Amino acid sequence: MATRDTGTEQLIKDTAKHIFFSEGRLHATTQDIADAAGVNRTLLNYYFRSRDTLFEQVVKEARDEMSDIIDSAFSAELPFKEKLEKLIAVFLDQAMKFPYREMYVVSEFNRSEKVVQDAKKTKLKTFLNEIKIEMESGKIKKMDPRQFCMNLFALMAYPLITSCLNKSLYSINDVEYLKLMKERKQLIFDMIYQ
Amino acid sequence: MATRDTGTEQLIKDTAKHIFFSEGRLHATTQDIADAAGVNRTLLNYYFRSRDTLFEQVVKEARDEMSDIIDSAFSAELPFKEKLEKLIAVFLDQAMKFPYREMYVVSEFNRSEKVVQDAKKTKLKTFLNEIKIEMESGKIKKMDPRQFCMNLFALMAYPLITSCLNKSLYSINDVEYLKLMKERKQLIFDMIYQ
DNA sequence: TTACTATTTAACAAAAGTGTTAAACATAAT
DNA sequence: ATTATGTTTAACACTTTTGTTAAATAGTAA
Numbered sequence A, B: 001m002a003t004r005d006t007g008t009e010q011l012i013k014d015t016a017k018h019i020f021f022s023e024g025r026l027h028a029t030t031q032d033i034a035d036a037a038g039v040n041r042t043l044l045n046y047y048f049r050s051r052d053t054l055f056e057q058v059v060k061e062a063r064d065e066m067s068d069i070i071d072s073a074f075s076a077e078l079p080f081k082e083k084l085e086k087l088i089a090v091f092l093d094q095a096m097k098f099p100y101r102e103m104y105v106v107s108e109f110n111r112s113e114k115v116v117q118d119a120k121k122t123k124l125k126t127f128l129n130e131i132k133i134e135m136e137s138g139k140i141k142k143m144d145p146r147q148f149c150m151n152l153f154a155l156m157a158y159p160l161i162t163s164c165l166n167k168s169l170y171s172i173n174d175v176e177y178l179k180l181m182k183e184r185k186q187l188i189f190d191m192i193y194q
Numbered sequence C: 001t002t003a004c005t006a007t008t009t010a011a012c013a014a015a016a017g018t019g020t021t022a023a024a025c026a027t028a029a030t
Numbered sequence D: 001a002t003t004a005t006g007t008t009t010a011a012c013a014c015t016t017t018t019g020t021t022a023a024a025t026a027g028t029a030a
Helices: A008-022 A031-036 A041-048 A050-073 A080-097 A101-112 A117-138 A146-160 A162-170 A174-192 B009-024 B030-037 B041-048 B051-074 B080-097 B102-110 B117-135 B147-163 B164-170 B174-192
Strands: none
Touching: A008 A031, A008 A041, A008 A101, A008 B009, A031 A041, A031 A050, A041 A050, A050 A080, A050 A101, A050 A117, A050 B147, A080 A101, A080 A117, A080 A146, A080 A174, A101 B041, A101 B102, A117 A146, A117 B041, A117 B164, A146 A162, A146 A174, A146 B117, A146 B147, A146 B174, A162 A174, A162 B102, A162 B117, B009 B030, B009 B041, B009 B051, B009 B102, B030 B041, B030 B117, B041 B051, B051 B080, B051 B102, B051 B117, B080 B102, B080 B117, B080 B147, B080 B174, B102 B117, B117 B147, B147 B174, B164 B174
16 A cells, blocks of 8 residues: 655654653653654554554664764775764764763663674774774874773763753853863864874 | 661662662662562562652762762862872772763753752862863863863763673673773873873 | 545553552561 | 561552554545
């Protein structure tokens, strides 16, 4: 049977993503999502059969989106320095849009005993090798390349995960916080690359 | 009425903390906690009246414990360098024990619109000032002291939050990961202090 | 117009989790 | 030995959330 695409299925997913990944409301119910999308709750079951299915789809897509971003930066045909700058810029832009997305993916990863695909690992290894080379040429402080990678992602992701707390701690508003986060693109690069 | 202390109330709290903060099982039910503690579920209601009460107590204690650790490092009568080393050592030790605790506190902070006490803010400001002085004396790369602080906590907390993912990504076991985390004490210090 | 698809409504069933109660049992303190 | 407290058991009520169904309505395409 031919199905008309009214975009509602996508709307539901996008709304769920927004609630989960932008607002960080991890415990939102199907009713919450339906309300936010402006549709009837029954429609969620109509399109996704169950909450779990919707949830899985959304998390899988989130994981893929993040994966794509990182992979495309990892595999870019660029000198290491530019590659690094690109990665930071793209990752931070995404993380500003969906500050809780990574946390979500990570916590789902914990629950489900998922394994990272070999293809990803290979790409990561290539990146780790490039880091090693850069270290040998003195462009990066010498250390375990894995530590370098952890540092990089820590510096990028953490301040966005904790944005709410930080805003309160430093008594700053959204606009100012956004400014701080934008400044971090250069700052992170300067911290890890000489 | 005189009450005998059998330690069971504490056992329940400790078990809850372990499940939440060490295992990262954010959605554990009262039954899960009772089972893990080896007691009857009814006892949770007996001691804490409701799940929420238990939950609040545990999160409040977690927040206080973290607060104490950070405050005691912030307020230590030590030169800045040693203060920093102490903070890193103590924070990482704690974070290794309870890798998800901070995440929990942060996500509860998001939900509850909690405000940071002024006393905390004052201590933080003092620390930020010390950072500024250290920057002026050239011991720390010049930047917004708040950025420095965010960097510091990012480098400390993030790799533990993502330990499960990292272990899979880098194909390493618990022992090796622990070794990496211990190495980070020196590594973080070296990254942010010259 | 007809037919088909999308969406809503309402009502209900089923499941999961939580809170309560009363009775029984265990055990340490007096 | 008695008493008070800690703990278990079982049963049940309540709430929240989810999943299902059938019928009604709206809208679009043929």
